[in-house]
Amino acid sequence: MFGIFNDLAFTNFLHSLNTELNLTTALTWVIIATFISMIGGAIGGMILAGKDIGYQFAATLGSLFAPAGVIPAMILGLLMLNLFANY
Numbered sequence: 001m002f003g004i005f006n007d008l009a010f011t012n013f014l015h016s017l018n019t020e021l022n023l024t025t026a027l028t029w030v031i032i033a034t035f036i037s038m039i040g041g042a043i044g045g046m047i048l049a050g051k052d053i054g055y056q057f058a059a060t061l062g063s064l065f066a067p068a069g070v071i072p073a074m075i076l077g078l079l080m081l082n083l084f085a086n087y
Helices: 002-006 008-019 023-053 055-065 067-086
Strands: none
Touching: 002 008, 008 023, 023 055, 023 067, 055 067
């Protein structure tokens, strides 16, 4: 299990997440942001509407609607970073 952390390609990929912006790192950051926004949306949905429509249904709706705002903002931010890095 710990062998993946000693793999040179994986270590270089983790380092590239912080240092360079290419298609692979951009897609990785979009996936990470989507996953985190789904967790935040589920928690927010449970807090806001848990008592009214049920906690499980509120978490499901929150986790589905939260990435609708995060994904376009993340893509726009990565495009701006790419533009600023080139000029």
